[in-house]
Amino acid sequence: MQAAERQIPVHAPMDQFRTASGELLIGGIPISRVAARVGRTPFYAYDRSLLDQRVAQLRAALPKSIKLHYAMKANPMPALVCHMAGLVDGIDVASGGELRVALDSGANPADISFAGPGKNRLELAQAVAAGILINIESFREVAILADISKTSGYPARVAVRVNPDFELKHSGMKMGGGPKQFGVDAEQVPDLLAEIGKAGLAFEGFHLFSGSQSLKPDAIVDAQGQSYALALHLAEHAPAPVRFLNLGGGFGIPYFPGEQRLVLSSIGSNLAGLAERARRELPEAELVIELGRYLVGEAGVYVAEVIDRKISRGQVYLVTNGGLHHHLSASGNFGQVLRKNYPVAIGNRMGEALESGVSVVGPLCTPLDLLADKMDLAKADVGDLVVIFQSGAYGLSASPQAFLGHEAPVEVLI
Ligand SMILES: *Cc1c(COP(=O)(O)O)cnc(C)c1O
Numbered sequence: 001m002q003a004a005e006r007q008i009p010v011h012a013p014m015d016q017f018r019t020a021s022g023e024l025l026i027g028g029i030p031i032s033r034v035a036a037r038v039g040r041t042p043f044y045a046y047d048r049s050l051l052d053q054r055v056a057q058l059r060a061a062l063p064k065s066i067k068l069h070y071a072m073k074a075n076p077m078p079a080l081v082c083h084m085a086g087l088v089d090g091i092d093v094a095s096g097g098e099l100r101v102a103l104d105s106g107a108n109p110a111d112i113s114f115a116g117p118g119k120n121r122l123e124l125a126q127a128v129a130a131g132i133l134i135n136i137e138s139f140r141e142v143a144i145l146a147d148i149s150k151t152s153g154y155p156a157r158v159a160v161r162v163n164p165d166f167e168l169k170h171s172g173m174k175m176g177g178g179p180k181q182f183g184v185d186a187e188q189v190p191d192l193l194a195e196i197g198k199a200g201l202a203f204e205g206f207h208l209f210s211g212s213q214s215l216k217p218d219a220i221v222d223a224q225g226q227s228y229a230l231a232l233h234l235a236e237h238a239p240a241p242v243r244f245l246n247l248g249g250g251f252g253i254p255y256f257p258g259e260q261r262l263v264l265s266s267i268g269s270n271l272a273g274l275a276e277r278a279r280r281e282l283p284e285a286e287l288v289i290e291l292g293r294y295l296v297g298e299a300g301v302y303v304a305e306v307i308d309r310k311i312s313r314g315q316v317y318l319v320t321n322g323g324l325h326h327h328l329s330a331s332g333n334f335g336q337v338l339r340k341n342y343p344v345a346i347g348n349r350m351g352e353a354l355e356s357g358v359s360v361v362g363p364l365c366t367p368l369d370l371l372a373d374k375m376d377l378a379k380a381d382v383g384d385l386v387v388i389f390q391s392g393a394y395g396l397s398a399s400p401q402a403f404l405g406h407e408a409p410v411e412v413l414i
Helices: 031-038 047-059 078-084 094-105 119-132 139-152 187-200 219-236 265-281 291-301
Strands: 023-026 042-045 067-071 089-095 113-115 133-136 159-165 202-208 243-247 284-293 299-313 315-320 342-348 355-359 370-380 383-387 410-413
Touching: 023 031, 031 042, 031 078, 031 299, 031 383, 031 410, 042 047, 047 067, 047 078, 047 113, 047 265, 047 291, 067 078, 067 119, 078 094, 078 291, 078 410, 089 094, 094 113, 094 119, 113 119, 119 133, 119 139, 133 139, 139 187, 159 187, 202 219, 243 370, 265 284, 265 410, 284 291, 291 299, 315 370, 342 370, 370 383
Parallel strands: 042 410, 067 089, 067 284, 089 113, 113 133, 133 159, 159 202, 202 243, 243 284, 315 355
Antiparallel strands: 042 299, 299 315, 299 383, 342 383, 355 370
């Protein structure tokens, strides 16, 4: 690499996937064969062995006593949730629909928890009947749960989701600190705990989630330390011993040029210290972290086929049959402030000479339908396969599939 080139931020290498004979391998299978097996494009493909690998790496880096939960909103594909259920210690759901998939996955209901700012009565009743842990996020939920418990005769297992008085610094999405729709403000929690005690609900612990998509170990260490301290303080007001303490997650993956994979060592040693303290200070508590994208994001690709190659005033456009209706986040329209490119490659032309300044667009009649803006890609033509990496989380289920009425893509787990 030339010295001058080193200045330009580049994508982290997508070396979680191997290549052979110029083809990207998904689950060990060349991508054009995967496409033939799926029978059509576009599709999402998730690689089972990468899911296994990621959980194994994480377990090796974290203390054994830390429980690992999968936040399934990152990817709710039923086969993938089933696979994850066999790898992790619990599943976190955020709706009645997700709860159904989690229960189908074979996860033990005792290890499923439910968070979300607007749980309706029906969802709460389902959750109580299922025997899962409900993270209470408002005073209203206490009253409804007490009523459901009384009328159904099933005990309601609850934890309190706390809106902390701090946030996860430098994170992609802040979900705690200041005014938020999530959880109950830390300063109101003592009153809420009193209500829970009066209502006779089975109190089990606390849930704190301060943010998402952080690539800064120091910020994660800091947030986990503060979450522990806040929970310890609030535990003094609890109607029962803390048995469950969810310290959140927020581990990010590299999407954009210049971003690098998170180094887990300091997070692991910090959690070991917190686990050691918890053995003394909260002896009945199980410490949990909950992760979505970190577990599944890097294991998935979105694959679309080039259906036209156009040159407009010198600019090369690869027009594909996939676009923002399937993959909103890769188009830059799912929370990004400045649009940046996801890592992209031509999956059946790996290692071939690059053509510079190529844009990949979808079939939708909007300039927002952009999957790669002026990137260096192997020279591609009609029939070639455009691969968008880092697509295992917040892909299909986070995209407006009905927009413009194209067919839905397929999802496969390989
Ligand atoms: C969205 C969410 C997660 C998952 O976030 P990731 O960035 O995918 O890890 C975890 N917990 C809660 C409460 C969430 O809302």
